[in-house]
Amino acid sequence: MHLLDLLSPARVRTEVPVSGKKRLLEVLARVLADGAGGDSEAGIYDTLCSRERLGSTGLGHGVAIPHARSARAKVATGAFVRLAEAVDFGAPDGEPVDLVFALVVPEHFAQQHLLLLAGLAEMFGDAGFRDRLRKAPDPAALLALLADWQATHEPVG
Structure with a gap:
């Protein structure tokens, strides 16, 4: 699976204005709901927030990869957002985040999910x-x- 297989032009955004991590996750849920095949905006938001409670998905260097597996998602879906201004995301280096690749995959995509995250980490x-x-x-x-x-x-993947 290619990372671009997860995206559509509608799920790539630039200069997105958000005031913080919560608002960013709301925007990502809205964008991802466009292609998640069965999962709702509210469902995606809940799964992303649940994953963030386990630990920040901020990588460092201004990058975050919010991601989650969802029982309701039928297909792997991604969104890439470049923020208008960086926001605190709890990244390990303490730097605010302005580049965000979000990912929601079906629950059974455990191995593919890890491989996709590894590919994103390499890219970023x-x-x-x-x-x-x-x-x-x-x-x-x-x-x-x-x-x-x-x-x-x-x-x-």
Whole structure:
């Protein structure tokens, strides 16, 4: 599975204004509900919040990967959001977050879920790539950057 298989142009957003982590999770739930195939916005929000209570999904370097498995989700769905201004997300390095890839997968996707997270961690571990994502002018440019990265890496999941 490719990371881009999880996205649609409608689930890639730039300059999203949020005031904090809770509002960010609300926005992500709304965006993800578009493709989660059976899970509602409220259900996605609840699963993301439940996962965050276990520990922050902030990676560091301004990146977070909120993710959850859901019994109601029929397909793996992702959303990529670049925030207008970074917000505190409880990342281990203490830096606020402005790049967010959210992921909701069906409950039975345990192995694929872990592989997807590993692929995202690898992608966001590249400082130059993060910089290019921050400078992309619009969602189409973000998708193009993600496609370019994917073209040089093995599928995950």
